[in-house]
Amino acid sequence: MQTIRNFFRPSWSSAQRLEDKTVVITGANTGIGKETAIDLAKRGARIIMACRDMEKAQAAVKEVIESSSNENVVCMKLDLADSKSIREFAENINREEPKLNILINNAGVMVCPYGKTADGFEMQIGVNHFGHFLLTYLLLDLIKKSTPARIINVSSMAHSWGSINLEDINSEKSYDKRGAYSQSKLANVLFTRSLAKRLEGTGVTTYSLHPGVVQTDLWRHLSGPQQLVMKIVSPFTKNSTQGAQTSIYCAVEPTLEKESGGYYSDCAPADCSAAGKNDETAQKLWELSCQLLSITWE
Numbered sequence: 092m093q094t095i096r097n098f099f100r101p102s103w104s105s106a107q108r109l110e111d112k113t114v115v116i117t118g119a120n121t122g123i124g125k126e127t128a129i130d131l132a133k134r135g136a137r138i139i140m141a142c143r144d145m146e147k148a149q150a151a152v153k154e155v156i157e158s159s160s161n162e163n164v165v166c167m168k169l170d171l172a173d174s175k176s177i178r179e180f181a182e183n184i185n186r187e188e189p190k191l192n193i194l195i196n197n198a199g200v201m202v203c204p205y206g207k208t209a210d211g212f213e214m215q216i217g218v219n220h221f222g223h224f225l226l227t228y229l230l231l232d233l234i235k236k237s238t239p240a241r242i243i244n245v246s247s248m249a250h251s252w253g254s255i256n257l258e259d260i261n262s263e264k265s266y267d268k269r270g271a272y273s274q275s276k277l278a279n280v281l282f283t284r285s286l287a288k289r290l291e292g293t294g295v296t297t298y299s300l301h302p303g304v305v306q307t308d309l310w311r312h313l314s315g316p317q318q319l320v321m322k323i324v325s326p327f328t329k330n331s332t333q334g335a336q337t338s339i340y341c342a343v344e345p346t347l348e349k350e351s352g353g354y355y356s357d358c359a360p361a362d363c364s365a366a367g368k369n370d371e372t373a374q375k376l377w378e379l380s381c382q383l384l385s386i387t388w389e
């Protein structure tokens with residue numbers, strides 16, 4: 092079924108090895124995150140799978156070890172919908188790990204019914220943006236000590252349909268589940284852009300990306316008819332292995348070492364929307380994120 096889509100997609104591959112590198116991947120128990128973990132484990136990295144459900148995570152660790160023949164794969168509890176969990180995870184990493192070379196902010200939730208995180212953020216902006224913003228902030232000193240290092244934010248082409256509602260970022264006045272997803276994915280692109288500026292000259296580079304339209308559990312909140320449409324268009328979509336390629340490309344491709352802050356798709360630089368290049372909104376989002384998370388990050 093994937094053959095039609097494969098025919099049109101250029102392929103990328105790299106023999107780049109990652110021995111002596113430590114990688115954290117959020118939401119690595121399934122979908123794109125798990126396939127990314129398998130690939131980077133095959134390259135010899137130490138893989139830390141940051142997951143909210145430890146039963147699913149243990150099963151995924153087993154699968155990653157079996158597929159990669161790399162025993163240096165562990166999971167650790169991380170619930171991005173709870174800043175307490177994020178802080179505990181970061182404390183553990185900062186205490187136990189001597190280095191962190193690659194952080195892949197991959198976890199995500201899409202078009203869910205209205206809900207709030209433990210900190211009162213709307214679920215999609217809370218998990219997809221605020222959670223990863225705080226996680227990156229808490230791990231940044233370790234990442235800076237581990238250069239060359241990379242931070243990868245898995246966004247989506249859906250960012251281009253979104254805008255940042257600075258007056259009502261948590262959709263408390265009105266909730267459009269698609270709009271809230273697009274807002275969160277635009278926030279990923281803007282965060283990457285802002286972060287790159289702040290990391291200039293540190294040896295840490297950062298990338299955002301669209302993985303493609305990928306058959307994963309992400310579609311779990313779609314309605315019955317929407318699920319049917321996804322089945323019909325499935326020959327044009329990617330499987331999880333294919334969907335992981337741009338994350339892997341951003342994590343390992345040597346020629347990207349001199350680039351930072353950009354947006355990628357199909358293992359190549361891509362154009363993000365005009366809103367994704369708006370530095371004024373990016374700065375305002377940065378300030379609002381710091382304020383709502385009660386952190387100081389100039």
Ligand SMILES: NC(=O)c1ccc[n+]([C@@H]2O[C@H](COP(=O)([O-])OP(=O)(O)OC[C@H]3O[C@@H](n4cnc5c(N)ncnc54)[C@H](OP(=O)(O)O)[C@@H]3O)[C@@H](O)[C@H]2O)c1
Pocket residue numbers: 117118119120121122123124141142143144147169170171172197198199200201218245246247248301302303304305306307308309310
């Ligand atoms: N699939 C696509 O077509 C597509 C397209 C564009 C962008 N993306 C992006 O790709 C990324 C990966 O998605 P996917 O397609 O692989 O979806 P997926 O199979 O649903 O995986 C999402 C992962 O995020 C985890 N997660 C959700 N909420 C979390 C929380 N509060 N704390 C920690 N982890 C949490 C999930 O854990 P559980 O298993 O416990 O729920 C799961 O491991 C997402 O950022 C998504 O926005 C996907």
